[in-house]
Amino acid sequence: xxxxxxxxxxxxxxxxxxxxxxxxxxxxxxxxxxxxxxxxxxxxxxxxxxxxxxxxxxxxxxxxxxxxxxxxxxxxxxxxxxxxxxxxxxxxxxxxx
Numbered sequence: 001x002x003x004x005x006x007x008x009x010x011x012x013x014x015x016x017x018x019x020x021x022x023x024x025x026x027x028x029x030x031x032x033x034x035x036x037x038x039x040x041x042x043x044x045x046x047x048x049x050x051x052x053x054x055x056x057x058x059x060x061x062x063x064x065x066x067x068x069x070x071x072x073x074x075x076x077x078x079x080x081x082x083x084x085x086x087x088x089x090x091x092x093x094x095x096x097x
Contacts, residue, residue, distance in 0.1 A: 007074045009042040015078045016040065034059055035069050039078075042070065 011019070019036040022028055028036075041047050041055055050058070052066040 007070045008044055009039065009047070009070065009073065010045060011039070011043045011078075016043070016046070018078055034061065038066060038069055039073060042066075 019040050022036050023033060023040075038055055038059060038061075041050060052063050052070075056063040056066050
């Protein structure tokens with residue numbers, strides 16, 4: 001039996017539009033692009049329903065990356081995921097990379 005989900009992603013229409021706009025922007029770096037795509041895939045209402053392991057395989061990232069993206073979204077909201085921000089900020093430095 002699978003563990004119940006700790007974090008449930010339910011994107012609003014505005015958040016979904018923000019993610020899609022960021023994906024379509026030609027200047028978006030690959031890291032942010034993948035984060036946005038992963039969040040759209042994890043959406044409970046319109047996502048694909050894939051597991052974290054399946055998403056990690058399809059986007060060529062480790063499963064911990066998926067977990068970090070989800071935790072960061074839940075804690076910081078959508079704006080944190082549409083910018084290139086370090087998931088682990090260093091002491092005494094800015095959060096921006």
